[in-house]
Amino acid sequence: MKEKQLLNQRRSINFFDPRYVIESETLRKVISLANLTPSSLNLQPWQLIVVRSPERKKALRKLAFNQAKVEEASAVFIVIADNEGVEKNLEPVLDKAVSLGYFPEENKEQMRQTAAALYGEKESEQRRLFATKNASLFAMSLMYAAQVYDLETHPMDGFDEEKVKAEFSVDSQKYIPMLIAIGKMRKDASLLPRAYRREVMDFTSFV
Numbered sequence: 001m002k003e004k005q006l007l008n009q010r011r012s013i014n015f016f017d018p019r020y021v022i023e024s025e026t027l028r029k030v031i032s033l034a035n036l037t038p039s040s041l042n043l044q045p046w047q048l049i050v051v052r053s054p055e056r057k058k059a060l061r062k063l064a065f066n067q068a069k070v071e072e073a074s075a076v077f078i079v080i081a082d083n084e085g086v087e088k089n090l091e092p093v094l095d096k097a098v099s100l101g102y103f104p105e106e107n108k109e110q111m112r113q114t115a116a117a118l119y120g121e122k123e124s125e126q127r128r129l130f131a132t133k134n135a136s137l138f139a140m141s142l143m144y145a146a147q148v149y150d151l152e153t154h155p156m157d158g159f160d161e162e163k164v165k166a167e168f169s170v171d172s173q174k175y176i177p178m179l180i181a182i183g184k185m186r187k188d189a190s191l192l193p194r195a196y197r198r199e200v201m202d203f204t205s206f207v
Contacts, residue, residue: 006147013152015189016181018072026149027075030182033148034141039134041115042093045085046135049078049168059167064159064179073154074183078168079139081131081175086119128175136177146182154181 027050039045051060052075060078061070070076082088094108103111120126143153156179164179165172185191 006144010143010147011152011191011194012154013181013183013185013191014069014154015186016069016073016152016183017186020074020184022074022151022183026151027182030142030145030149030151033145034138037134037138037141039137040118040130041090041111042097043085043089043115044093044134044138045082045089045131046138047080047082047174049080049170051076051078051168060159060164060179063163063167064156067156067158069154069181070156070179072183072186073181075181077139077142077180077182078164078170078176079135079142079178079180080170081128081135081177083122083127083131083174084171085131085134086115086127087122090115123173132175132177135175139178139180142180142182151182152185155179156181 031048051057057071057076060076061067064070094111097103098105119130146153159179161176164176
């Protein structure tokens with residue numbers, strides 16, 4: 001599928017085929033492709049929970065305003081912005097960058113100081129924004145990666161975040177920017193024409 005066609009075809013699907021099951025290997029391929037998402041200092045501050053079992057999807061549906069697609073989709077991604085991504089990932093990222101020739105070993109301390117200055121303490125708003133921005137890029141990549149494998153998605157902002165954290169053992173300090181249902185569209189369903197989109201010049205300035 002050509003890139004332009006992929007972007008044009010992506011829609012937010014409400015009616016998933018509840019009988020369709022995505023193979024584990026396909027889900028891994030979708031996630032692996034999305035994992036190429038760019039991130040600040042390559043720190044990749046995201047985590048992902050893939051909700052697949054009927055019991056866990058049913059539990060999640062109750063926390064997502066009873067949206068049927070949560071239970072009918074083959075799986076639901078819980079996208080997590082990991083505010084501890086700096087502490088967890090910085091050293092392996094720096095080690096790999098040195099081994100690949102991005103910068104010499106002696107520059108690692110400067111990079112540590114840069115990360116500390118840019119992203120602040122774990123509990124800070126600065127850190128929360130850093131993690132959320134990057135996890136949201138990852139979430140969009142998941143939706144486009146799904147298209148590559150002929151799968152449909154729907155991002156959801158309608159859920160009780162604190163209850164989802166409690167139900168799925170997510171640290172209370174982390175943030176969940178969205179849920180993403182993934183699967184196949186029900187064969188007896190149809191899509192209306194694409195909804196209103198603003199014209200480019202309605203939101204763009206060239207300076």
